[in-house]
Amino acid sequence: MPQPLNSKDASLFRQVVRNFEMKQYKKGIKAAEQVLKKNPKHGDTQAMKALIMSHLGQPEEAFALAKEALRNDMKSHITWHVYGLLYRAEKNYEEAIKAYRFALRLEPESQPIQRDLALLQMQMRDYQGYIQSRSTMLQARPGFRQNWTALAIAHHLAGDLEEAQKVLTTYEDTLKDTQPVADMENSEAILYKNTIIAESGNLEKALEHLEEVGYRCTDVLAVMEMKADYLLRLDRKAEAEAAYTALLERNAENSIYYNGLIKAKGISEDDHKALKALYDEWVEKYPRGDAARRIPLDFLQGEEFKQAADTYMQRMLKKGVPSLFANIKHLYANPTKRDVVPTLVEGYISGKAPQSNGTAKANGDSNEFISSSYYFLAQHYNYHLSRDLPKATEYVDKAIELSPKAVEYQMTKARIWKHYGNPEKAAEEMEKARLLDDRDRYINSKAAKYQLRNNENDKGLDNMSKFTRNETVGGALGDLHEMQCVWFLTEDGEAFLRQKKLGLALKRFHSVYNIFETWQEDQFDFHSFSLRKGMIRAYVDMVRWEDRLREHPFYVRMAVSAVKAYLLLHDQPDLAHGPIPSGSNGLDASDESERKKALKKAKKEQQRLEKIEADKREARKAASATAKGADGEVKKEDQDPLGNTLVQTQEPLKDVLKFLTPLLELSSQNIEAQGLGFEVHLRRNKHLLAVKCLSAAHAIDPSNPTLHLQILRFRKALDSLSEPLPSQVAEVVNAEFDKLLPKSQKLEQWNESFLSSNKGSAAHVQAALDGRQILNPASKGQCEKDLLSTLDLPGISIDEAAAALDLLDKWDGDKAAYAQKASKKWPESSVFQLE
């Protein structure tokens, strides 16, 4: 029941509201308390106090008080509005919307409530609700252009392009005068309308509209791009040609424009002569550009290619362009080109540059020319399609000898060691590169990355700390979190995962997950901000991008690793207490006492680490009581820096879903994601979901080795269910699965035939052998023998060989024999050095 306030208190209450609006939170609290002293059950005041408290970083207390406020005054729009705002603050959008709706019912005319509701509807993509809110807001204040634009956006995103156009046009019709050229909101609104027309498919009309209004839009490049695109799609070739020419004149370094121009001119892909002539024209126009020189190398063949490549490479080597190889390597898909390129460069070194105009030696920079050439060849022989690591080493050493201070050369040396399968040497060499230019963050980042690849988490972070703001809460790592340094957090987590330090691994993966949450949340302010700024096209693009945010390769990579970590945790729950030497968690039950010993040791270590972290925390607290983050907020210390809470979960298979779900939804074409989805769902006994993943993977690559093994395991799982599936589920599962592996097919036979038809590929053989081992454990001896002989396959990679070690781990097989043979094959590698 609302309590009426006397006039003094009522004015005090208005003071509270003002204080809040002016961000005078402490004053506001004081004033609120004054009111509450005499009117302890005044809901509105309680609500305002709660709102201020939430801004002072007391969310729990705020919520409790807001609830009390609501109990005291259910009929007040203020108590409901505040209740909604608090839900909004803790990102419970559904509840916030409900609360706003109540508030709005009590106070239908309230602009702030209506606006807050609309913003959330947008954030939640409740387009129908947003259309309603926006219509109401437009009716209340039709004089503002942004209210019209907002309604148009609502219709547009809801898919009603016609209505969106209509709304924009209605507003335009009220503008009788031509708007000033400087009015960017107008210019943008017009271009926005144009994109809607184009999206509706009526390109003729879009083009006509653009011709009519484009000349006065100040985003000149956008108008040119739109026009060129429309013309090309309308097949109006001559005009499209002119449009793409104009774009190239602005920016000759965009291959898309050349594509457009070539399509417009109707030059066939095979007409190399015409194509070359076209590019030559642009080289002449913009002699300093790269694109027009480089692109012809893609299509030229034979002697023409050789000549063009020669000219191109000599020019770049003389300039000492470090990205030359990166620029050339795409050509290697063509073996002839792959073989021609090094002979040319070797020729430069031996001084017999064929077809060269003006020899390199005459050039004053001949030294740089030669060292660049060595550098190029080092990269050439380091590249997977032309790999010869001893040769690569030879060349890189020569390059370094000539230019000992060149960071790039030393970097390549590190990369060669990486490909040798020796992360330790690679990290060492990269550290040398870093020391050549310790003021450069790029090489610093590389050195840190290589240390992480070598599982040296502390060293990597220490290097990173040379460029972070270490006064941030949490030190260097805190700054990397705050600055959303996704690459580092992911690499760090993956290094922990390799060491089976699952707590820390999960900690990092969750951090990256939270960064994506933040990125999604980031759009919220733009729902109102962009309307004020009027840059509508960019805003709409942003909204659409946010909807597919987690298809980003950064997310995919992190989520894949996170799912692997959770699967490992589920399969080996002892790992919750820290890394346990492999084998002791294996199948051998007689090792129970060993296992217990290892577990005890791990737990002790875990406690020791926890203590260290706690001490560090205390020390930091003492050092600086009020450390602040970049956004000025007081940051709380992380109470669980080791991720122990995460790793000690009772339900790893439930926790993993938040990583997995976006992966399967947005990256359904990623076969690794589907494979992991299968692993999770099988362990959860969700057979229908599991078979769905198998089908999806099958559609991507039916001969994928992981898929093969999973199909085999799924059949085994179906054959040995502890209780039968519900009949409806069984029906669907069987029907789906039968398409992948017919019931009549005998597993052994099927597996062996997979083996024999893929015997050239180590990965496939491994999968089939694993399958055989599952079907017939007695075959272990033969399996090990067959696995060992995969080392003789010409194409086997170090990574594949390393995977065999894991397999032997699983079988509890003879790793030593395998490692020994692998070491002979790759003597420089460190992966086969078993401790």
Added chain:
Amino acid sequence: MVDIVPLSSYPSYIDLLPAIQTCNITNLPENYFLKYYLYHALTWPQLSFVAVVRPRGGYKTATAGGPGAAGDVSGQYPKVVGYVLAKMEEEPSDGVQHGHITSLSVMRTHRRLGIAERLMRMSQRAMSESHRAHYVSLHVRMSNTAALRLYRDTLGFEVEKIESKYYADGEDAYAMHLNLQDQWLDWKAIEKKDRERAKAEKKKKGENAEEEEEEDDQDEGDEVGELGKKDAEKMIRVKVGRGLGVGDLVEKNEAQAQS
């Protein structure tokens, strides 16, 4: 091969933002959260550009009738090797409308290709055309000779002053600027075309309609502009319940914005 593409105008490749942020934090000590990049992309969508490595086999082309008939970068996530993040100064201390380079970097593996120059020229032109910027300003570390050479010798910037201890590590910065008025659009010509069109339009409509038009005119035009402004101010003030608003972001990062 490196392509220079726009960030968020048309076409819009806003999904490059996370890779731009990574490029920045890989190369430079001055870093920002993604929202600050978003703020640039959504406030001055014309001004920022990205250097991406063309994927093997090129870009996909738009599916049946979609935009990007000649090639479409979005959803392809190519490697970002350079970017220029630019803005218009919102409250210029000299009262003159001008642009500012918030951040520019090119991966050291992709230097000497003229990428930084190209990025700068694209941004400068857009500032001039879209926003009628009188000049563009930026800061550069005094020790960064390569950047200095680009700005001063290649692009024609002048040192305006030295800002002591501009960078967090205590290094001084050159504050540089470059006049952009030579690339302004000819508004007079545009307005002339406006008038010609209006005339032609009126002729078509006939005289009665013409009078009605004038009346309506006086009613609306002004009010919209005025109210619009007031509303914007008010909206900032009553803003409640969001952690870090865009408004806060602007003030906050202004101090640390640097190239």
